[in-house]
Amino acid sequence: MKGYLGSFKRTVFEATPFIIFTALAELAAGNILVSMNRTLSFLPGILFLLPGLMESRGNISTSLAQRLGSAIHLGLISWEDKVNEELRENIYATFFLSLMVNSVYVFLCYGFMFFFRIVNIGLFWLLIISLATTILSCLTQIFLTVTISLYFSYKGFDPDNVTIPIVATIGDLLTVFYLILVSSLTINFLV
């Protein structure tokens, strides 16, 4: 029984600070979203894009961080090598996957909204907003992921322990920030 109580305490004490830290970063992303009120009233359909953009960004960049961690451990890439062929292949694949998955998502969203007669700004503008957000957040995310992975391994840290939590936390902030930025710019063309 004492062992179970120890396991309970350990889970609570180790997981809580991490969960609170992540919540703080996500609340910052939420804070940016608060400014979306004006955008929402002018651009119906934008909320539809949010979960897909955040989720695919998270899945794709976490996979990139995992692959880079393995590549560093295998000695295929390093801080000294800078951008070699192994790294370039990973970067191209991540960029292509982001564009591909988010484009498919926009078509699915539009189809869903069209079928259920949900008011929206139209396929063209949804695609423009989604692709611009994807390109901006993907390029920033790739740059940060590669730099963090290589730099921390150069400094003697295990990139597997460091990169994923940092990348996952700042990724949502980036996506929300760029979505608001692109949507706000789009309003100027539509209104």
Place this chain on the structure above:
Amino acid sequence: MPIYSKGRIVRESLPVLLSVLVFSLLTGSRLEVVGRDIFLRVPSLFIVLPAFMNMAGDLADVFCSKITSLLHTGQLSMNFRPLTLWVTNIFAVLSVSFIGFSFISGVTVAFTFFASTSFNFLRLFFSILFSGVLSTFLMIAVGLVISYLVFSRGIDPDNFTPPVTTTVGDLISTSILLYSLSLTLAY
């Protein structure tokens, strides 16, 4: 000849990434159809959305990762023995969920307080907290069933469970939060 090739990375990643989009689509439809009115009425509630969506999924991942490690090392058996170990892990994750969602609820109430004065803040606090703990409980159940089914078929649950719990978690937690907020705003 590089070990990593963009073609292989795309070929292996694309099917999973496209299949989980269905859950994102359903979450998006909930947000657009139900959430739009709520957030237009009380914009400060936007603050809770990303944190809420991620926390339930994160906690389910923590639980599944612990359970699969215990299954892999043989400390837990497929017939739910020892039961105390299961219960301990479930209560530990629910306790973290209670602390985490109390924090999120507190911050959201504080922001809403500064933005609006005509609001029942106590009801808002408990509605977010209750939705969060309920979402975690449901996500634990989903993660448990998936881990069990996958493990019993000889597949490593570590490769399968996280993307599924994260995306299904978004759908479950967003639906519960929006339903709870719409009830809170209605009264």
